[in-house]
Amino acid sequence: MLEALRAVGYSVQTALADLIDNSITAGARNVWLTFHWNGADSYITLRDDGRGMSEAELADAMRPGNRSPLDERAPHDLGRFGLGLKTASFSQARRLTVASIKAGETRAVRRWDLDYVGQTGEWRLLKTEERSSTPRLAVLDGPKQGTLVLWEQMDRIIGRVRKKGDAQAQSRFLALARAVGRHLGMVFHRYLEGDDDKPALRIYLNGSKADSLVRPWDPFCGSHVATYEFPKETLELHGARVQVTGYVLPHKDRMTEDEHEAAAGPGGWNGQQGFYIYRERRLLVAGGWLNLGYSNEEHYKLARLKVDIPNSTDADWDIDxxxxxxxxxxxxxxxxxxxxxxVRKMAREVFVHRGARGKAPGTREIDDAWEPVTIRGRLGYRIRRDHPLVSFVMERQGSDPKPFQALLRLLEETVPVQRIWLDAAEKPEAHAAAFENEPPAKVAEVLEELFKSLLADGETVESARERLLTMRPFEQYPKTIQALGTKRR
Ligand SMILES: Nc1ncnc2c1ncn2[C@@H]1O[C@H](COP(=O)(O)OP(=O)(O)OP(=O)(O)O)[C@@H](O)[C@H]1O
Ligand SMILES: [Mg+2]
Structure with missing residues (x-):
């Protein structure tokens, strides 16, 4: 059975998160996670300063299924099955040693050794650590309370017998530690950020100074001015409250490159869209559309929804x-x-209009040169004949406007929709924005022509500038527009 429990399907990331759940439930304020490279004898320790366990409590905690999943749990308890400590550990290590100190009591130790259980054919929980492990537990000698979980013989992580000097295996081990750090930063971000009434949790990864702190990753870019937050909605579920908040993240154009990269998250922009389910502020599900009938699509990637559930509805949500x-x-x-x-609808708007949408009350509608139209049930794109520059040129055609109209039709009928669609799907964000990387003089040149056409249309200098300010993409060049009509004639 112990060998079978190894196959529950944890990754190193999810297994360590499961241990930290226990630390948080035990009231820990600090957690120290260390990856020690030593070839085949590498080990991982996770220590917390929580309330710890007495000898009897520890012996019970080591029992698989020590609590029934049907038991009612205290509010904010992150446990459910009475399995996590054991299953998470066995999934990665053949030897699990736990040492714990409860305030005022002496240190207790218990150990599961899968090889020993296999040899004896009995459920023998050992009461001492392996002698070689003693120094690895020494960090627990100082503190008054806390718990240390030690994983050794990590066949799943280390692979076949590795020499200590195997540089490649060592760097893989350290890369794994970093990946774990990113995962923990996501799963526990709300604990790491702290709350008004709760101090922040600190998770140290391979160190004990500020530079080894795991940093929180907020999927909603809550601190960014361009993030749109929908009002929080509370749903009732058998007397419990489920809270949902929608977010539309800022368009790439409204973020710095670093912000954009950081906001993407471990699964990338496309993979991280959708629902984020938090159980007692701990992240269970990071994105995806919960089989509600949607798939992850490029133009909805700015949509993320936060769902908060209490631990009393675990069975309803089918928590694993x-x-x-x-x-x-x-x-x-x-x-x-x-x-x-x-949320998806608004996310699409923001995505399509490169963040320029999200019309705040009192702001003007922006004029586009193109408009999508439906012709006999089919989608198409038309150049707007009433666009000032278009109508200006049209009027200049004199007695024969037909060639120009034919040119517009030709362009409209042959918009390379398929090509654009493919390119956008394969290389998201690869398309240049309007006038992207163009020297300002080029933009000014086009603006000058438009300005002339507006004046010829009977607009005053002032009203022409006003019009230009509401014309995509020139609304982004207010300075150049203000300079129009002031210099050379
Ligand atoms: N770091 C810790 N500090 C104090 N007590 C702990 C710690 N880790 C585990 N325990 C105790 O051991 C028990 C068993 O932990 P385990 O993770 O196996 O199950 P659980 O947390 O109750 O449920 P789940 O299977 O959902 O994680 C916990 O309920 C808790 O009482
Ligand atoms: Mg647990």
Missing amino acids: VKKSRARPPPELEERLRELAET
Whole structure:
């Protein structure tokens, strides 16, 4: 059975997150995670300063299934199955040693050794650590309370017998540590950020100074001015409250490159769209559309929704042992779909209009040169004949406007939709924005022509400038527009 428990399907990331759940539940304020490279004898320790366990409590905690999933849990308890400590550890290591100190008591130690259990054929929980492990537990000698989990013989992580000097294996091990850090920064970001009434949790990765702190990753870019936050909605589920907040993240053009890269998240922009389910502020599901009938698509990638659920509704959400799955209860599906629809719609607007949309009250509608139209049930794109520059040129055609009109039609009928669609899907963000990387003089040149056409149309200098300010993409060049009509004639 112990060998079978190894196959529950944890990754190193999800397994360590499961251990930190226990630390948080035990009231820890600090967690120290270290990856020690030593070839085949490499090991990982996770120490916390939580309330610790007495000898009897530790012996019980080491028992697989020490609590029933049907038990009611205290509010904010991150556990559910009575399995995590064991299954998470066995998934990565053949030897699990836990040492713990409860305030006022002596240190207790218990150890599971899968090889020993296999040899004896008995459920023998050992009461001492392996002698070679003693120095690895020494960090627990100073503090008054806390718990240390030690993973050794990590066959799954290290692979076949590795020499200590195997530089490649060592760098893979350290890269894994960094990946774990990113995962923890995401899963526990709300704990790491702290709350008004709760101090921030600190997770140290391979160190004990500020530079080894795991940094939180906020999927919603909450601190960015261009993030749009929908009002929070509370749904009822069997007397419990489920809270949903929609977010539309800022368009790439409204972020610096670093911000944009950081906001993408571990799965990339496309992979991280959708729902984020938090159980007691701990992230279970990071993106995706919960089988509500949507798939991840490029133009909805700015849509993310935060869902907060309490631990009393675990069964309704079908939470799994690894704490990495949750399925919406049927009662909530319809409303979640509606909320998703609203957020997706706005995300698409922002994506399509490069962040220029999201018309604030009192701002003007922006004039486009192109408009999408439906002709006999089919989509097409037309150049607007009432666009000032278009109508200006049209009028200048004199007695024969037909060639010019024919040119417009030709362009409209042959918009390379397929090509654009393919390029955008294969290389998102590769298309240049209007006048991107063009010298300002080029923009001014085009603006000058438009300005002339507006004046010829009977507009005053002032009203022409006003018009230009509402014409895409010139609304982004207010300075150049103000300079129009002031210099050379
Ligand atoms: N770091 C810790 N500090 C204090 N107590 C702990 C710690 N880790 C585990 N425990 C105790 O051991 C018990 C068993 O932990 P385990 O992770 O196996 O199950 P759980 O947290 O109750 O449920 P789940 O399977 O959902 O994680 C916990 O309920 C807790 O009482
Ligand atoms: Mg647990």
